[in-house]
Amino acid sequence: MTAATAPGAAAPGAAGAPGHAPGALPATKPRGMFARGLEVFLENKLALVGIALLVLIFAFCFLGPLFYHTDQVHVNLANEDLPPGPGHPLGTDANGYDILGRLMVGGQISLEVGLAAAVLATCLGTVWGAVAGYFGGITDSVMMRLVDALLSIPTLFLALVVVSMFPPTETELILVIALTSWLSTSRLIRGEALSLRVRDYVQAMRVMGGGSTRAVFRHIAPNAIGTIIVNATFQVADAILLVVALSYLGLGIRPPQTDWGGMLNQGLNSVYDGYWWQIFPAGIAIILVVIAINFVGDALRDAFEVRLQRR
Amino acid sequence: MVLLVTVITFILLRLIPGNVAGAVLGPSAYRNPAALAQFNAQYGFDKPWFQQYLLWLGHLLQGNLGYSWTLDQSVASLLSERLPKTVILVGLSTILALVVAVPIGLWQAVRRNKAVDYTFTSLSFLFYAAPTFFVGTVLILVFSVKLGWFGPEGPQGGIENDLTDWRDLFLPVLTLALVTIALFSRYMRSAVLDNITEDYVRTARAKGASGKRVLYRHVLRNSLIPIATLLGLSIPGILSGALITESVFNYPGMGYLFYQSAQKQDYPTLLGFIIVVAIATVVGSLVADVAYAVLDPRVRYA
Numbered sequence: 001m002t003a004a005t006a007p008g009a010a011a012p013g014a015a016g017a018p019g020h021a022p023g024a025l026p027a028t029k030p031r032g033m034f035a036r037g038l039e040v041f042l043e044n045k046l047a048l049v050g051i052a053l054l055v056l057i058f059a060f061c062f063l064g065p066l067f068y069h070t071d072q073v074h075v076n077l078a079n080e081d082l083p084p085g086p087g088h089p090l091g092t093d094a095n096g097y098d099i100l101g102r103l104m105v106g107g108q109i110s111l112e113v114g115l116a117a118a119v120l121a122t123c124l125g126t127v128w129g130a131v132a133g134y135f136g137g138i139t140d141s142v143m144m145r146l147v148d149a150l151l152s153i154p155t156l157f158l159a160l161v162v163v164s165m166f167p168p169t170e171t172e173l174i175l176v177i178a179l180t181s182w183l184s185t186s187r188l189i190r191g192e193a194l195s196l197r198v199r200d201y202v203q204a205m206r207v208m209g210g211g212s213t214r215a216v217f218r219h220i221a222p223n224a225i226g227t228i229i230v231n232a233t234f235q236v237a238d239a240i241l242l243v244v245a246l247s248y249l250g251l252g253i254r255p256p257q258t259d260w261g262g263m264l265n266q267g268l269n270s271v272y273d274g275y276w277w278q279i280f281p282a283g284i285a286i287i288l289v290v291i292a293i294n295f296v297g298d299a300l301r302d303a304f305e306v307r308l309q310r311r
Numbered sequence: 312m313v314l315l316v317t318v319i320t321f322i323l324l325r326l327i328p329g330n331v332a333g334a335v336l337g338p339s340a341y342r343n344p345a346a347l348a349q350f351n352a353q354y355g356f357d358k359p360w361f362q363q364y365l366l367w368l369g370h371l372l373q374g375n376l377g378y379s380w381t382l383d384q385s386v387a388s389l390l391s392e393r394l395p396k397t398v399i400l401v402g403l404s405t406i407l408a409l410v411v412a413v414p415i416g417l418w419q420a421v422r423r424n425k426a427v428d429y430t431f432t433s434l435s436f437l438f439y440a441a442p443t444f445f446v447g448t449v450l451i452l453v454f455s456v457k458l459g460w461f462g463p464e465g466p467q468g469g470i471e472n473d474l475t476d477w478r479d480l481f482l483p484v485l486t487l488a489l490v491t492i493a494l495f496s497r498y499m500r501s502a503v504l505d506n507i508t509e510d511y512v513r514t515a516r517a518k519g520a521s522g523k524r525v526l527y528r529h530v531l532r533n534s535l536i537p538i539a540t541l542l543g544l545s546i547p548g549i550l551s552g553a554l555i556t557e558s559v560f561n562y563p564g565m566g567y568l569f570y571q572s573a574q575k576q577d578y579p580t581l582l583g584f585i586i587v588v589a590i591a592t593v594v595g596s597l598v599a600d601v602a603y604a605v606l607d608p609r610v611r612y613a
Contacts, residue, residue, distance in 0.1 A: 157550075
């Protein structure tokens, strides 16, 4: 990982020098932070593979159904458990749904829930952590003790209890996952906020009469953006895996809707009959998405680290 | 801390829609309000939630965790029955994970950016991304259905069966270990890479220590520090993995019971188990902190 950052960190300094007046500080701010970060990001081949994979998977799930028409609502028992063949490239499942088509529809839910839950969890965690870290003292203690307490119950256990009481709709699933997974984000951001709030520019803004709200939203949160984005990326992967785990336990989205975890759950019922095509497509799709997101997340972390090193 | 957990869990369980009496007595009970009321009175559900909580807490302090009405057994006896099963599963797989992950991480770091490194990095990404139950199912398909080497179902009954039926225990342990190996070996790799560039390595080399000696005596020992910390902090993750693994292999441990109790809205059992999990997590991070200070003399808590 560090191998990729080294050339990226060196190059802009050398390239930017001629554009500036020769002085005591030759390589000051040659290009925007963003450009340098982007450069490091693009040099990471795994990140490009990850992006390409994600684009492909999104296109497959959201554009695929426009070209590949299947009935994913009505059960057709005449078609149940067909092996892959003409008409059904990946076979059919126990309800006669075409697996390729179901992979697209299920993927939409998995991706939507993963993304939405991660964005929500990140927003909540950021605000919570920034407020706690910025105010410090007793506010911080109370807010973070709550986080610590909730953190000591594994997310899956927490989500499991909530979801088991009622089969959730897509929105409810997003809410449950977001509400159970913002905790680690808030801890990270609190750490950032603790170090950011004593910075001179925040102090200066306070002296000029800026309020706490302004400090949190205009200064603390934006300056922690690197941590926030990197964390959000991994949150997406975690959220997708959490949905999958819940669906596997039979507590996911209601039929006839499904997600990749639901497909796995259903396929597992008959996999010992030799219907391998009912679990591998969804399993592989999940692995690909999570790997791709992790590649992108790692590369983003490297890119933002460059930014931090040069600050 | 653990006390706060119990309050939160208690409130959470009460906030959730659903009627305990209805869940226990079955749907037909709704036609019989008297039975519902009697059940509620018997278990104290007619009182406000904080009274219920204090009642429950009072029992807890006397060592009474409550009574599981779906399994007709006291929560304490359920715990003593199921907890050792999970401890064995989690313990064995963590030991296996360490034994495998530490050498792999070290090897990867030494052969950095070589074929070995890339192979294991890809493998660890693969297992980190794969849902636990998918790994478990594939393992069952290959080793149990195809090859017939190991049993498809975890050992049933008490812990003594875990020893006699070790062939059944192998796959659950392996499933849980694979995911943990993926995580640990990545940490180990980066820890070794960090240490290899340290000054003390150069010093050791300069005074004439052989490459092997530097690696094993200096780098390895220093790289194990973050792993010890990670071990304490990954307890909640491993327990979640255990929940899934146990339900894949029908292994009657704590996680599987938790899952069943959640479906049956068995509050006393859920509360009892969340307390155990919370204690394990808190103890885990405490041990991680202590281990960090003991293993690394540079760390001093002021």
